[in-house]
Amino acid sequence: MDAARVTRALAWTTVVLAVADVVVAAQAVPLTSETAIAVHGFPFVELAVVGSAVLGALIVARYPRHLIGWLLTIVGVTGAVSLVTEAYAFWVQENDGPGPAALGDIAAWLSTLTGGQVSIAGLALMFLLAPDGHLLSRRWRYAAWVIVVGAALCLLAVLTMSPIGYHLLTDEAQMGPTRRLALSVGFLAIIAGLIASVASMLVRWRRSSGDQRRALRLIALAAAFPAIGVVCLLVVQSLNGDRQTWAAALPLFVSYFLMPVLFAVAALRHRLYELDVIINRTAVVVAGVVFAAVGYTAVVVTLGRVVEGTGRGFWLSLVGTAVVALAFQPLRRGVVRLANRLAYGQRAQPYEALADFSRRLAAAPPPGALMPAVAETAGRAVSAPGAVAWLDVPGGEPLTGTWGDGTAGWGHTIPVRLDGRVLGTIGVALPRGRDLGDADRRLLEAVAQQAAVAFGNTVLAGQLAAHVDELEHTTHRLTRSRLRLVEADDAARRSLEATIGREVLPLIADLPTRIAAVRTDVATGGAATGIDGLVTDTNRALEGLRELSRGVFPSQLARAGLEPALRTTLARTDRAPALSVDGVAGLRFSPRVEAALYFCCAEAARRGGSALQLGLDGDEVRLRVEGLDTGGLDLEAIADRVGAAGGTATAEDGVLLVSVPASPAGVAPRG
Structure with a gap:
């Protein structure tokens, strides 16, 4: 048998025992008397034990191993057993009820065994573990042990007494000093554990937030009320000579009744144990059963009056069954919708x-x-x-x-x-x-x-x-790169024009006049005295133009390739860096690649590079220039030129690294 069936059976047993208690108690004492209310707790205790057992059964039905559900069930069942046996023992021992006296003694003994100390201990443990069935921390286990030891002392004190001859109103002399001490110590331990459980609940409440905080507020009240009721009982009885009166017992009994009520409100309102789902299903089943019974009866009775005396009872029953069956499904949908609305709250279905x-x-x-x-x-x-x-x-x-x-x-x-x-x-x-x-x-x-x-x-x-x-x-970068290339081209043209005007034009500007003068001297038979200066200036102009042409695009680069052009350029440069070549000697690459590497080397040579390393690494040509003045290096212009050939260029700590795809001659590089 699974846990849900066990707790369901125990809940029904509790209901039956509570009803039996009311019936038996009514025979022994008027239910509205002070004895029934102040001593026996009617009707608060009966409602409390039934509520505890039902609530525990609902929780266990959803979570079979949840300690809170089992503790509630145990509190309800033991409380119901104590109530019905107490009522019977009181009836037999005080009002000469039916049954032998020994049976009344056993009932009195059993009532004391399963009575208040067990219920209070169960409640203390429950509030110590609420709402999730776990202690707040490991140090709270000592409080649980205090409760268990206290309950064990109380049980041992009763178990060591003989059931035969046991009386509900047993005096202290009959119990003996040892049992009285065990009962006193055990009950005080249970009360201390109950106070500790209230403190634990308050700590949980302070640490929580949101829906959990609101739920714990109700559970904390449910825990505080029994503790206040017990304190009130002890204080009032100590003042009135240990008599159980309205003022002494009523706060405890009312708090006992409020405990499952507050616990159920917290569970349903804040969905602690998904009781809404179980109640949803229960509502559907109950509505279906009620509708089937009432609907079938109503249809049969109504049709029975119409066809009375016709002898068509079988057909009447068949029609009634069909009507109920056809109407049940729409009703079921409506009930499910209503139950979902009540159970699930804002989320409805x-x-x-x-x-x-x-x-x-x-x-x-x-x-x-x-x-x-x-x-x-x-x-x-x-x-x-x-x-x-x-x-x-x-x-x-x-x-x-x-x-x-x-x-x-x-x-x-x-x-x-x-x-x-x-x-x-x-x-x-x-x-x-x-x-x-x-x-x-x-x-x-x-x-x-x-x-x-x-x-x-x-x-x-x-x-x-x-x-x-x-x-x-990327588009922005390309646009900026294009603008830089145009600006660099314009700057190069202006620089070339200025250099020609400064270094070449002064040498050749008066050449026509000087040549005409030499021609006149030769024609008249005179000496060509200006011919040597003319030759010198012409050679200087040609040399200047040759130097300018090396910075534009050397013909040797297109004719002989990258390595010869680089060596010629470096040979004509003062303090030129040393060039080392690895794997590219005699190789030709696409004009764009050769031009990019050539002008990078030329720019590096002008910026004081100390060493040039040109090598082939797989399908890429790599250039490394060391000893550069990177502050004066136009890295953007170099990166744009290299990027046009599909390569990359970086400069850091005086070192320029260039990598360009080794596109062979006649093949355009990627990029």
Whole structure:
């Protein structure tokens, strides 16, 4: 037999025993008398034990191993046993009720054994463990041991007495000093444990927040009331000569009755143990049974009057059954809808939340609104106090959206998958002691399935936006590079023009006049005295033009290749760096590659480079220049020229590194 059936049977047993207690107690004493209310606690104790047993059975039906449910059930059952045996013993021993005297003695002994000390100890343990069935910390185990030891001392004191001859109003002399001491110490230990459980509940309440804090507030009140009632009982009895009167006992009995009431309100309002689900199903079953019975009877009676005396009883029964069967399904849907509305609160039926989420997705919300919407749908679908949705964005920060209270942590997560890829995660925060059931997991999976497409679209939109930004950035870089190349070309033209005007034109500007003078001298038979100066100036002009041509584009580079052109240029440069070549001797590359490397070397030579290393590394030509003055180096111009050939250029700590694809001659390089 499973736990749910056991607790359900115990709950029904408690109800039966409580009814029997009322019947027996009514025979022994008037139910409205002071004895019935102040001594026996009618009707508060009867209602309390029934409420405890039913509440415990509901909790165990959902969580078979939950200690709170079992403690409530035990408190209810033992309290019911104590009540009915006490009522019978009082009837037999005080009012000469039916049955032998020995049976009354045994009932009195059993009532004391299962009486107040067991109930108070069970309540103390329950409040020490509430609401999740675990101690607040390991150090609170000492309080639990105090309660257990106190209950054990009380039980031992009663167990060591003979049931035969035991009287409800046993005096201290009959019990003996040892038993009295054990009872006193045990009861004080139970009271101390009850006070400790109230303190533990207050600590939990101070550390909690949100729905859990509001639920613990009610449970703390349920724990504080019995403690106050016990203190009131002890104080009043110490003042009135140990007599149990209205003033002494009523606060304890009322607090005992309020305990399961407050506990149930906290559990239902804040969904501590998912009792709403069980009550939902119970409402459907009860409504169905009532409708089947009442509906069938009404239809049969109504039709019976119409066809009375016709002898059609069989057909009447068949028609009644058909009418009830046809009407039951619409009624069941209405009852389920109403029960869901009452049980689930704002989320109504869980799939209503999914339908609302579908409508919100149809509006294509932006990522900033999508993530909170997913979190809200997940939280409302499973009645979680808080929820969160994560979306992993490739190459960027993840997008998140939260809803509700997440202080309990996102301990329950469901991945969001699309085509086998995990795009993100949905997490919910549940109170301690509650876990996701199969129905809750199916709901979260349904939310994840609906969110998967939206997540995928968000990722694609993000990637598209990133590509657009990257393309725009690349376009801007190319535009700036083009502008720099144009500006560099214009600057080079202006520099060339200025150099020619400064170094070449002065030498050749008067050549026509000087040549005409020499021709006149020769024609008249005179000496050509200006011919030597003319030759000298012409040679100087040619040499200047030759020097200028090396900075523009050397013909040797196109004719002989990169290495010969570099060596010729470096040979004509003062303090030229040493050139070392590895693997490129005799090789020809595309004009763009050769021009890029040549002008990088020429610029480096002008900036004081101390060593040039030119080598072939796989399918790339690498240039390394050391000892550069990088402060005066126009790195942007070099990077633009190298980038036009599909390569890269970096300069750091006086070292220039250039890498260009080794495109063979006649093949345009990439880039």
